[in-house]
Amino acid sequence: MNEDHTHVQEFFGPRAADWDRKFPGDGPSFTAAVAESGLRPGDRVLDAGCGTGRALPALRAAVGPGGAVLGADLTPQMLAAAQRAGRAADGALLLADVARLPLRDGALDAVFAAGLIAHLPDPGANLRELARVVRPGGRLALFHPIGRAALAARHGRELTSQDLRAEHNLRPLLAGSGWDLVSYADEDARFLVLSVRRA
Numbered sequence: 001m002n003e004d005h006t007h008v009q010e011f012f013g014p015r016a017a018d019w020d021r022k023f024p025g026d027g028p029s030f031t032a033a034v035a036e037s038g039l040r041p042g043d044r045v046l047d048a049g050c051g052t053g054r055a056l057p058a059l060r061a062a063v064g065p066g067g068a069v070l071g072a073d074l075t076p077q078m079l080a081a082a083q084r085a086g087r088a089a090d091g092a093l094l095l096a097d098v099a100r101l102p103l104r105d106g107a108l109d110a111v112f113a114a115g116l117i118a119h120l121p122d123p124g125a126n127l128r129e130l131a132r133v134v135r136p137g138g139r140l141a142l143f144h145p146i147g148r149a150a151l152a153a154r155h156g157r158e159l160t161s162q163d164l165r166a167e168h169n170l171r172p173l174l175a176g177s178g179w180d181l182v183s184y185a186d187e188d189a190r191f192l193v194l195s196v197r198r199a
Contacts, residue, residue, distance in 0.1 A: 009075050020052050020085065027054065029145040033192050034058035034112065037141040043109040044068040047091065048098045048130060049116035051075075053082030055143075059112060060090035072096040099126045103133040110139040117142055123164060124177050131178030136199035140179055142170075144191040151191075165191065 034055060039045060039062035047055050050071030059069045069091030073079050079093045087093075096102060098116065111130050120126040130140060144151060148166070152159040164170065167184045170193060174181050179195035 020054065020081070023145070026145040029190055030055050030114065030143075031058045033114075033141060033143045033190065034062050036192060037062075037110065037112060037194065038139045039063055039067075039110055042066045044107065045070070045110040045112060046101075046103075046108050046130075046133070047071040048111050048113040049073055049119065050082065050091075050093070051078045051114070052085060053079075053087030053091070053093070055112055055114055056082070056087045056090040068092075070094060072098055072101065074098075099129055101129060101133050105132055106135040108134045108138060110134065110141070112141045112143065114143045114145075117164060117170075123173060127174060127177035127179065131197055134197045136197055138197040140174075140195040140197070142191075142193040142195075145189075147186045147188050147191045149186075150188050165193075 035058070039059070041064040043063045044067060045059050045063055047053070047059060047070070050056065050073045053071050056069060056071055060067075063069060071082065071087070071091045072094045074095070074097055076095060079095055082088065082093055099121070111134055113130070117123060134140065146154070148163060149159050162169070164173070165186070167186070170184070171181045174195050178198050180198055181193060181195045183194045185192045
């Protein structure tokens with residue numbers, strides 16, 4: 001296990017059991033973000049860095065019984081919390097690194113990633129890996145239940161122009177990784193960026 005994996009697991013592992021209780025009001029924002037992500041019945045979607053699986057019920061509702069939902073996370077405790085919450089009924093849970101997914105090229109129609117990008121050790125390469133497993137024309141939704149300014153304030157930080165999620169940083173990063181940014185929303189109550197996999 002590399003240092004980045006250890007850091008992520010050390011941060012999220014101890015927080016997993018209380019994660020949903022810490023953010024009890026996030027459910028509707030997850031549902032709204034999934035609704036905007038362009039999923040259709042029958043689609044195959046990955047929740048990348050799924051954590052406790054809060055997006056899985058909305059993803060299952062969007063793709064229906066004929067679709068496929070997969071939740072992948074690096075932290076066993078998060079997947080265990082998802083299992084305890086009954087979210088494995090909405091999607092298969094996989095202990096996996098989103099930087100090296102055990103999926104074939106073009107296997108998916110979409111990726112939903114909540115709070116993931118700030119934890120990627122090599123964002124360009126990692127976004128290319130997500131592009132690899134999505135078919136041309138497929139979608140990527142980068143989401144957070146609160147916007148950049150609200151998140152920075154929550155952590156006692158100033159928002160800077162170097163923030164990876166700022167549009168002027170994120171747009172070229174996505175473009176260099178096989179994605180075309182199609183919409184960017186950074187509001188107090190949500191951060192949602194939608195991109196399409198370039199052919």
